[in-house]
Amino acid sequence: MDAILLCMKKKGIRFFGSVRFPNTNISRFYEKTAFLAKLRSRRSNYDNVLIMAHGWHDSILTTTRNPDHPYRKYIDCNDVGAFENNFIFAVSCLTANTFGRRCIERGSIAYLGYQVEIGYLFSADPSPESCVPGSVITSINTLIKHVFVESLSKSYEDFLQNPVSVKLLRMRFAFEVEKRLSMILEMTSKEIHERYNIKIADRHYAAYVTNLILRTIENLNEILPRLICVGDENYISSTFIRYRKEAGLSSEEILQELECNQSFNNLQHEKYKSYLRELTVS
Numbered sequence: 001m002d003a004i005l006l007c008m009k010k011k012g013i014r015f016f017g018s019v020r021f022p023n024t025n026i027s028r029f030y031e032k033t034a035f036l037a038k039l040r041s042r043r044s045n046y047d048n049v050l051i052m053a054h055g056w057h058d059s060i061l062t063t064t065r066n067p068d069h070p071y072r073k074y075i076d077c078n079d080v081g082a083f084e085n086n087f088i089f090a091v092s093c094l095t096a097n098t099f100g101r102r103c104i105e106r107g108s109i110a111y112l113g114y115q116v117e118i119g120y121l122f123s124a125d126p127s128p129e130s131c132v133p134g135s136v137i138t139s140i141n142t143l144i145k146h147v148f149v150e151s152l153s154k155s156y157e158d159f160l161q162n163p164v165s166v167k168l169l170r171m172r173f174a175f176e177v178e179k180r181l182s183m184i185l186e187m188t189s190k191e192i193h194e195r196y197n198i199k200i201a202d203r204h205y206a207a208y209v210t211n212l213i214l215r216t217i218e219n220l221n222e223i224l225p226r227l228i229c230v231g232d233e234n235y236i237s238s239t240f241i242r243y244r245k246e247a248g249l250s251s252e253e254i255l256q257e258l259e260c261n262q263s264f265n266n267l268q269h270e271k272y273k274s275y276l277r278e279l280t281v282s
Contacts (some may be wrong), residue, residue: 001027002160002239003048010063012119015263016052016091016144019149024160024239026050032060032075039082046109046272047086048160048237055092055114058099077102084108085272087166087235091152093117100230109269110166110231119217122148133213136204140212143184146196151176161243165263167233174224181217184282185210234263235272241279254280 002024007016009030029035039049053074054061060075077099084107090100093114101110122145155173158164164172184192189205192198200209244254258264258276267273 001025001047002237003027003050003051004035004038004042004155005050006032006060007052008054010054012063013052013054015122015145016149018146019052019153021153021157024157030086032079036075036082039086043082043084045085045132046238046275047087048239049083049086050156051088051090051092052092053090053092055090055095055099057094057097058102060090060092060095060099063086080108087237088112089156089166089169090114091118093119096226096228096230104231108231109272110229110233110235112166112170112227112229115226115228116223116267118223121216121223133204136200136208137212139198139200140209140216143192143196143198144181144216146198147180147184148177151180160237160239163236163240163258163261163264165233166229166235167263170227170229172235174227177224178217178220180272181220184213191280208258232268234268236261236263236267236276238276241276250279 003021003026005026005028007019007028007030009017014275027038039047051060054063054071056071056073058077059073061071062074064070064072069112075188080099080103083103086108087110088100088108090096090113094117096111096113096115100113100244103111123141151173155169155176158168158172159166187195189200189202189209192205241254241258244257245251249257254278258280264273264276
């Protein structure tokens with residue numbers, strides 16, 4: 001198992017369910033009971049944890065049916081002991097502010113998360129006076145979500161398969177999202193339909209799409225600097241060692257690669273460094 005994923009089927013984030021990791025082995029959970037039980041059963045292990053959920057400063061949230069209180073705490077600071085020894089990447093609003101720090105205080109190695117709300121990144125709503133048809137706004141919002149999950153899949157699988165630090169994962173993910181959004185500006189409406197199965201009339205594409213995508217890129221530029229690592233940004237995943245062995249590299253070659261890796265050398269968690277060395281020869 002390369003990573004443990006919590007991907008909740010809730011309003012506003014259901015599109016995360018479309019993310020796929022075809023080249024890695026990720027165990028997927030949809031609710032917290034089984035998810036936390038799995039983590040607690042592996043507390044002595046070093047796991048990669050990916051969370052896609054609503055978030056707040058001090059908790060992972062779930063939705064309710066109460067319009068006056070649409071969210072409630074789902075996983076809070078009382079649960080952070082379950083993340084001991086792990087690296088957590090939370091695609092959730094605001095959790096890097098308090099929740100991530102509590103994870104580090106309770107023994108997590110690193111936590112990658114946002115300090116700001118990210119929901120408006122997936123909403124290309126222009127001002128009311130712009131007169132953009134609702135169907136075009138819906139299509140662009142869907143397109144942005146496709147780009148986001150594609151970028152997440154590519155950068156996270158690369159992190160799992162190679163000795164890529166959390167710091168570099170953050171940079172590559174940011175680069176992938178912006179690159180793919182910029183590529184859309186070079187695509188025709190036909191090419192978008194063929195690749196993403198999203199149909200936009202040519203006249204609407206010419207009139208609105210470029211401005212909406214540029215607005216999204218502006219939003220992205222505000223959000224990405226607030227994707228931060230709490231804890232040790234030099235963390236690299238132990239799973240890359242298995243991929244190197246499957247590719248036919250010897251223990252000596254893997255160990256040499258490890259010892260030459262700057263992030264490995266800068267790791268502050270000495271016990272985890274020893275674990276990585278032992279894994280190469282086991």
